Amino acid sequence: MSEPLVVIGNGMAAARFADELSTRALGRYAVAVVGAEPRLAYNRVLLSSVLAGEVASSDIELKPPHWWSDRGITMRYGCRASAIDTQAHSVTLADGMTLPFSKLVFATGSQPIRPPIPGMALPGVITFRDINDIWTIWHRAGAGDRVVVIGGGLLGLEAAYGVAKSGARVTLLHLMDRLMERQLDAQAAHMLQRAVEAMGIEVVLNADTAQIGGNVRVESVTLKDGRTVEADAVVVAIGIRPSADLARDAGVVVTRGIVVDDALETNIAGIHAIGECAEHRGICYGLVEPAHEQARVLADRLAGRDAKYTGSVLATNLKVSGVNVFSAGNFLGGEGTEEIILSDPGFGIYKKLVIAGGTVTGAVLFGDIAGGLWYLDLIRSGANIDAIREDLAFGRALADRTPAPTQLAA
Numbered sequence: 001m002s003e004p005l006v007v008i009g010n011g012m013a014a015a016r017f018a019d020e021l022s023t024r025a026l027g028r029y030a031v032a033v034v035g036a037e038p039r040l041a042y043n044r045v046l047l048s049s050v051l052a053g054e055v056a057s058s059d060i061e062l063k064p065p066h067w068w069s070d071r072g073i074t075m076r077y078g079c080r081a082s083a084i085d086t087q088a089h090s091v092t093l094a095d096g097m098t099l100p101f102s103k104l105v106f107a108t109g110s111q112p113i114r115p116p117i118p119g120m121a122l123p124g125v126i127t128f129r130d131i132n133d134i135w136t137i138w139h140r141a142g143a144g145d146r147v148v149v150i151g152g153g154l155l156g157l158e159a160a161y162g163v164a165k166s167g168a169r170v171t172l173l174h175l176m177d178r179l180m181e182r183q184l185d186a187q188a189a190h191m192l193q194r195a196v197e198a199m200g201i202e203v204v205l206n207a208d209t210a211q212i213g214g215n216v217r218v219e220s221v222t223l224k225d226g227r228t229v230e231a232d233a234v235v236v237a238i239g240i241r242p243s244a245d246l247a248r249d250a251g252v253v254v255t256r257g258i259v260v261d262d263a264l265e266t267n268i269a270g271i272h273a274i275g276e277c278a279e280h281r282g283i284c285y286g287l288v289e290p291a292h293e294q295a296r297v298l299a300d301r302l303a304g305r306d307a308k309y310t311g312s313v314l315a316t317n318l319k320v321s322g323v324n325v326f327s328a329g330n331f332l333g334g335e336g337t338e339e340i341i342l343s344d345p346g347f348g349i350y351k352k353l354v355i356a357g358g359t360v361t362g363a364v365l366f367g368d369i370a371g372g373l374w375y376l377d378l379i380r381s382g383a384n385i386d387a388i389r390e391d392l393a394f395g396r397a398l399a400d401r402t403p404a405p406t407q408l409a410a
């Protein structure tokens, strides 16, 4: 008889896990997926492109309905899991139904952070996480409206771009002294700012929001230094917090996220976590690739194979048309590292490669990001680049004329 396996969350990690498991152990588990959003899993990464009008919201579903039923997966979407009894091995849903499990996988993702500042609950203050948020943004922030986006990280920039494309007048407020400081060094961030401003988006750095003003709906944003920006809508994109309350309430160890070991198992045997809700070796990842890697490793393990998750090297691409940005690994460098920099500000091109111990450990590319995946491969593999170092900054085609590092090592 199949073992009951319940996945809580119907997002990108859950969909990839279901896919990976069904290719390895179809029939071994009776899988049920519980999702709070009232729809099948979709590609959340593409929400930025949906907001910008570049992809239709109907085109982002990850798997068609028959894909799930063909694999015998029971879908319970539009229904939140509300409690877990780890003794009785059951999950209770918001509609009162209970599901038994022998294995449980948390794939509950994250929630957007709403800072505790006055005015946050006013109508017209919107987050940027799911498809409902997109519809709310479209409803509130149309052509000619004044829209303030709080947060100059990846999501804030993509929100600002999407809203500006619809004809709104956008001001982007960022707390730090440069945009995307977690992915870009000062030079690349400066070039990014110029490119964003050229799209008509006003960028305000060192902008610490004190309050959002308005009577029945949002009207303005006031900064701690006293400046005020008028606003018909405010999009808040300052970060995410793992959705881990359900796990914590069930007695699962949670620090920032749901703590898992290299087997992606929590402190309770048979209970696992993957994706943005999981915390592995002290890290909660906020990108999709680690979620996919974790889904693959967990599927391997639950199919009886020996597999370990040891962490991911992060890489980021900004999805703003005409602005090409790539960042991976330790892009800031530091003691014991060297930097190769190729910069042509007039042409809008900047490349920085961080080298340590004969390997590439980080990369920032602006303008020309064609070599990004190659640099990412070099970072992940830790391949020795001494033999190709001279041509490294000019991309793979030039570097490939010299013997590859693996050939040299052989």
Ligand SMILES: Cc1cc2nc3c(=O)[nH]c(=O)nc-3n(C[C@H](O)[C@H](O)[C@H](O)COP(=O)(O)OP(=O)(O)OC[C@H]3O[C@@H](n4cnc5c(N)ncnc54)[C@H](O)[C@@H]3O)c2cc1C
Binding pocket: 008, 009, 010, 011, 012, 013, 014, 034, 035, 036, 037, 044, 045, 046, 047, 048, 079, 080, 081, 082, 107, 108, 109, 110, 128, 129, 130, 155, 243, 246, 274, 275, 276, 277, 285, 286, 287, 288, 289, 291, 317, 319
């Ligand atoms: C606009 C946007 C753009 C992005 N762009 C990129 C990008 O370019 N590159 C990149 O790598 N990443 C990007 N990301 C991040 C990426 O989407 C996430 O890393 C990825 O979706 C994480 O997958 P997940 O399954 O862990 O979480 P999610 O996809 O968020 O899925 C979690 C699901 O669990 C559900 N859930 C939560 N609690 C419960 C409960 N109690 N019961 C039932 N269901 C529950 C949630 O409703 C949600 O549907 C972007 C995210 C956004 C919002």
